[in-house]
Amino acid sequence: MSFRIRPFQRPDTESVIALWHAAGLTRPWNDPRQDIERKLRVQPELFLVAVDDAEVVGSVMAGYDGHRGWLYYLASDPARRGEGIGRALVGEAERRLEAMGCPKVQLMVRPDNVAARGFYDALGYEPFDIWATGKRLIADA
Numbered sequence: 001m002s003f004r005i006r007p008f009q010r011p012d013t014e015s016v017i018a019l020w021h022a023a024g025l026t027r028p029w030n031d032p033r034q035d036i037e038r039k040l041r042v043q044p045e046l047f048l049v050a051v052d053d054a055e056v057v058g059s060v061m062a063g064y065d066g067h068r069g070w071l072y073y074l075a076s077d078p079a080r081r082g083e084g085i086g087r088a089l090v091g092e093a094e095r096r097l098e099a100m101g102c103p104k105v106q107l108m109v110r111p112d113n114v115a116a117r118g119f120y121d122a123l124g125y126e127p128f129d130i131w132a133t134g135k136r137l138i139a140d141a
Helices: 010-022 032-041 085-099 114-122
Strands: 004-007 047-052 055-064 069-076 105-107
Touching: 004 085, 010 032, 010 055, 010 069, 032 047, 032 055, 047 085, 055 085, 069 085, 085 105
Parallel strands: 069 105
Antiparallel strands: 004 047, 047 055, 055 069
8 A cells, every 4th residue: 555544634735625626526515625624623533634655645524423424525536546545545434433433334425426336335335215405504605
């Protein structure tokens, strides 16, 4: 493995945002800088990056609300796919969540993201039918 996993640090901000753009994770209605700032206020130890030397090559945000754990912003450098970066990040996030007493972890994948669905399936994640809904409380834009 030519990378290591560590908690996010503020100097990683621009590299992480560029990674999220490259991985197609950003959306116009979510300001990635705001998402980072919000995460740094709540369980910052669950915001992880994979680095190769000083280069950020992967990220994952995890959270635990006392009932379920969640994964967000899992990304790996598109040029380095297949090296196990995503798998390692998910594994480390799961270990940290389990150490907090988290009994189950969930995530959301857009229905048309077949590659991500296959990736999570290979990691033992099981799809289930739910009606996902949300309400924005603070507008980023």
